[in-house]
Amino acid sequence: MRIIRNAMTLGLVAGLGFAGAVAQAAADPILTRKAIMSSVGAAAGLGGGMMKGEIAYTPAAGKAAIATMRAASLSFGSFFPAGSDTGDSDAAATIWSDAEGFATELDKYSAATASAAAASGKSGPADLDAFKAAFGPVLGTCKSCHETYRKQN
Numbered sequence: 001m002r003i004i005r006n007a008m009t010l011g012l013v014a015g016l017g018f019a020g021a022v023a024q025a026a027a028d029p030i031l032t033r034k035a036i037m038s039s040v041g042a043a044a045g046l047g048g049g050m051m052k053g054e055i056a057y058t059p060a061a062g063k064a065a066i067a068t069m070r071a072a073s074l075s076f077g078s079f080f081p082a083g084s085d086t087g088d089s090d091a092a093a094t095i096w097s098d099a100e101g102f103a104t105e106l107d108k109y110s111a112a113t114a115s116a117a118a119a120s121g122k123s124g125p126a127d128l129d130a131f132k133a134a135f136g137p138v139l140g141t142c143k144s145c146h147e148t149y150r151k152q153n
């Protein structure tokens, strides 16, 4: 549960920052978490595209994909307050009924992004092989969380 509590503190700090910039937007954790996951999807598209050779690899782009994943893994867990289980969301009820299991999945995800960020260093992984070694494990964490904690449509 420590992860969730830390994530909530981060979320609060981030929330205070955003409040000044977008004062008129009503707080909507569902919109926020979906937008964060959407950025995760985009980063997976960039990183996966480079891994498959569909997008030319550059260390800067590798770093961007990893940094997006890292930021998402630290913020995503903050946007599941009680009561946000209904509405236009694919979050499964298991997130609230099995909060500990969800925290474990978040933990795996952030552990993978922490290793990737460490390997990324200042300028991004030097070559495609180094990027694959760093980014592959991050992509390996999507499925098990989605299987249990995201509605299967």
Ligand code: HEC
Pocket (backbone or CB within 6 Å): 030, 033, 034, 035, 037, 038, 040, 041, 044, 088, 089, 090, 091, 092, 102, 105, 106, 109, 138, 139, 141, 142, 143, 145, 146, 149, 150
């Ligand atoms: C800790 C759990 C967890 C992990 C890890 C995770 N996701 Fe998700 N993801 C979710 C949940 C929950 C939703 C549904 C959010 C909602 O609709 O409120 C979601 C939704 C999404 C969406 C749809 C966003 C939208 O616009 O509605 C995409 C795309 C996505 N995830 C991609 C990924 C990818 C790619 C990875 C791996 C790099 C990943 N996710 C890792 C839990 C996770």
